[in-house]
Amino acid sequence: MPRFLTESDENKFRHELCDVATRLFTEGGLAAVTMRNIADELGCSRTTPYRYFTDKADIIATVRAAGFARLADRLISVGDSDDVIERIRELGHQYVEFAIAEPAVYRLMFGMSQPDGEPSLLLEAEVERNRVAVRNAAREAVAAGRLHGDPGTLARLYWAGLHGLVELHLDDKFSPDHDLDSLTSAMIDTLIAGMRSPA
Amino acid sequence: MPRFLTESDENKFRHELCDVATRLFTEGGLAAVTMRNIADELGCSRTTPYRYFTDKADIIATVRAAGFARLADRLISVGDSDDVIERIRELGHQYVEFAIAEPAVYRLMFGMSQPDGEPSLLLEAEVERNRVAVRNAAREAVAAGRLHGDPGTLARLYWAGLHGLVELHLDDKFSPDHDLDSLTSAMIDTLIAGMRSPA
DNA sequence: ATCTATAGCTTGACACTGTCCATTGACAAT
DNA sequence: ATTGTCAATGGACAGTGTCAAGCTATAGAT
Numbered sequence: 001m002p003r004f005l006t007e008s009d010e011n012k013f014r015h016e017l018c019d020v021a022t023r024l025f026t027e028g029g030l031a032a033v034t035m036r037n038i039a040d041e042l043g044c045s046r047t048t049p050y051r052y053f054t055d056k057a058d059i060i061a062t063v064r065a066a067g068f069a070r071l072a073d074r075l076i077s078v079g080d081s082d083d084v085i086e087r088i089r090e091l092g093h094q095y096v097e098f099a100i101a102e103p104a105v106y107r108l109m110f111g112m113s114q115p116d117g118e119p120s121l122l123l124e125a126e127v128e129r130n131r132v133a134v135r136n137a138a139r140e141a142v143a144a145g146r147l148h149g150d151p152g153t154l155a156r157l158y159w160a161g162l163h164g165l166v167e168l169h170l171d172d173k174f175s176p177d178h179d180l181d182s183l184t185s186a187m188i189d190t191l192i193a194g195m196r197s198p199a
Numbered sequence: 200m201p202r203f204l205t206e207s208d209e210n211k212f213r214h215e216l217c218d219v220a221t222r223l224f225t226e227g228g229l230a231a232v233t234m235r236n237i238a239d240e241l242g243c244s245r246t247t248p249y250r251y252f253t254d255k256a257d258i259i260a261t262v263r264a265a266g267f268a269r270l271a272d273r274l275i276s277v278g279d280s281d282d283v284i285e286r287i288r289e290l291g292h293q294y295v296e297f298a299i300a301e302p303a304v305y306r307l308m309f310g311m312s313q314p315d316g317e318p319s320l321l322l323e324a325e326v327e328r329n330r331v332a333v334r335n336a337a338r339e340a341v342a343a344g345r346l347h348g349d350p351g352t353l354a355r356l357y358w359a360g361l362h363g364l365v366e367l368h369l370d371d372k373f374s375p376d377h378d379l380d381s382l383t384s385a386m387i388d389t390l391i392a393g394m395r396s397p398a
Numbered sequence: 399a400t401c402t403a404t405a406g407c408t409t410g411a412c413a414c415t416g417t418c419c420a421t422t423g424a425c426a427a428t
Numbered sequence: 429a430t431t432g433t434c435a436a437t438g439g440a441c442a443g444t445g446t447c448a449a450g451c452t453a454t455a456g457a458t
Contacts, residue, residue, distance in 0.1 A: 001455040002405040029313065035445065045408050047446075056445065111310040113370040114228060127372060149385075156373055157364075157386050161356075164363025171312040173326060174355055186348075187356050194393030200426040201434040234416060244437050246417075255416065 014052050014062070017042060021063050026104040033060075060112060061120035067105040068126035071098050075133035084141045085192060091137050092162055092188045096180065099166040107170055110163070134159050147195045154195055161187050213251050213261065216241060220262050225303040232259075259311060260319035266304040267325035270297050274332035283340045284391060290336050291361055291387045295379065298365040306369055309362070333358050346394045353394055360386050 020041045024032045035056065039046040053059050074094045081087040099106040138155040141147040147154060165187050167173075169180050219240045223231045234255065238245040252258050273293045280286040298305040337354040340346040346353060364386050366372075368379050 001403070001457090002452090003454050004405065034443085036443090047409085048407060050446075051406065110366065110370060110372075131372075131374060152374065152377075153382065153385055156367070156377065156382060157360075157389055159372075160363035160367050160386065161360045161390075162363065163367060164359035164361065165356075167309065167366060168355070168359050168362060171309060173309075173312075173330075173358075175330060175351065178351075178355065183352065183355060186352055187359065190356055190393035191360075191389060192393070193396060194389035194391070197392060200428095200432070201423095202425050203434070233414090235414090246419095246438080247436060249417075250435065 010052060017049055017052065017059065018062050018066055021059055022066070022105060025063065025108060026102075029104075030108075057114075058120065060108070061123050063105070064109045064112060065120060065123040065126045067102065067109045068123065068130055070102070071095070071109075072126060072129035072133055074098050075130060078137075084137075084144045084146050088137050088141055088158070088192065089188055091134065092158070093184065095159075095162045096166055096184045099170070100180070103170055106166065110167065131155070131159075147192070148197065149195060157195075158191055161191050209251060216248055216251065216258065217261050217265055220258055221265070221304060224262065224307060225301075228303075229307075256313075257319065259307070260322050262304070263308045263311060264319060264322040264325045266301065266308045267322065267329055269301070270294070270308075271325060271328035271332055273297050274329060277336075283336075283343045283345050287336050287340055287357070287391065288387055290333065291357070292383065294358075294361045295365055295383045298369070299379070302369050305365065309366065330354070330358075346391070347396065348394060356394075357390055360390050 017038060020038055021033055024037055024041065035046045035049065038049060038059075042048075049059065053062070074097070075091055078087060078091045078094055081090065135151060135155040138147065138158065139151040142149065142151045142154065162184070165180070165183060169178075169183075174183075216237060219237055220232055223236055223240065234245045234248065237248060237258075241247075248258065252261070273296070274290055277286060277290045277293055280289065334350060334354040337346065337357065338350040341348065341350045341353065361383070364379070364382060368377075368382075373382075
């Protein structure tokens with residue numbers, strides 16, 4: 001009988017490949033993420049990854065899923081402050097901080113949604129973790145009477161506002177002289193202020 | 200002396216190629232936008248476009264610029280209503296309507312910002328037209344005393360909120376049961392409400 | 399200790415991409 | 429009619445993702 005791969009062996013390889021792909025993308029953009037480059041960096045043949053991933057698309061999806069996982073960890077790490085509003089503020093700042101810390105990955109996470117084939121379940125699960133992190137914060141604020149409206153709607157608006165801010169900043173769509181930090185605070189303040197008064 | 204190309208000849212070819220590329224992208228995604236496909240659709244050789252465009256990147260940039268031009272036309276077409284706030288509302292709805300009308304182009308416009316080479320001046324100019332359209336509306340509202348804050352900041356927040364909403368919708372990042380129209384109204388109302396009270 | 403069946407890896411193709419470059423074709427001025 | 433030259437073409441070339449056949453090394457059977 002030949003040598004068999006432990007499940008932890010598979011996971012280890014997948015993890016290492018994911019790290020390499022992430023680094024290649026961060027350093028050289030999508031053009032640098034090539035099967036040959038990944039293989040060279042990993043010290044294996046160019047077709048070896050096909051044992052562990054079905055596609056190159058599968059690899060990209062895994063990199064994106066890992067990014068969403070790190071973002072969700074950040075959002076969840078925002079502890080229960082005594083002030084619910086303050087917690088929402090901190091959550092927003094953590095969101096933007098992640099985007100600034102990993103701009104390349106952030107753009108890959110949101111800019112590569114292609115309606116091809118069946119979507120990665122792992123990716124979908126990690127996105128959901130982010131959803132609930134924001135939704136929980138909104139729900140608590142509404143329950144505490146500090147915000148008014150449908151928690152689901154409020155969560156979506158909050159996420160969208162922050163995401164739009166980050167994307168336009170990363171794409172340099174804003175006028176040249178803008179400070180993302182103060183703009184982030186302004187967005188958070190404006191949204192929260194708008195959510196305070198009953199509809 | 201050989202046959203020379205009129206400047207209008209060049210513009211005509213460029214325009215037709217841009218239309219073809221836009222259609223190919225809308226129908227088959229980025230993978231369908233290939234020099235050979237464009238050439239076949241245009242009835243010319245695969246290298247002929249290189250007389251009119253420097254690169255494939257130049258072609259993509261032109262398609263994006265045309266998209267920004269159509270969006271800017273929409274935003275500018277929002278007439279001076281007697282109510283400044285109502286004008287801002289209508290501008291927001293027009294923005295989202297464009298994204299829904301041309302989702303593929305919208306994603307190309309915002310999802311293809313690569314820090315490669317020198318940026319297309321035409322593209323930059325069309326983006327600026329969008330900026331001023333939103334900024335003017337914000338400026339007027341502040342001048343009329345209906346909104347409070349720095350007009351530039353308000354314009355950026357408004358654009359970012361709408362853009363984030365559209366992107367998360369197009370990328371299916373929201374929970375399954377959401378209505379973009381009502382979400383758009385909610386975003387507009389929330390932002391405007393938050394911008395009403397002095398900071 | 400030897401043999402063998404086979405999981406995992408590798409190499410060689412293939413179709414495809416964008417783009418350069420030499421060649422061809424067609425036309426305006428002489 | 430000749431000619432000079434711009435525009436268009438088709439043949440390459442390096443690069444891509446991926447399939448398929450062959451190779452290697454090893455775990456279990458003898």
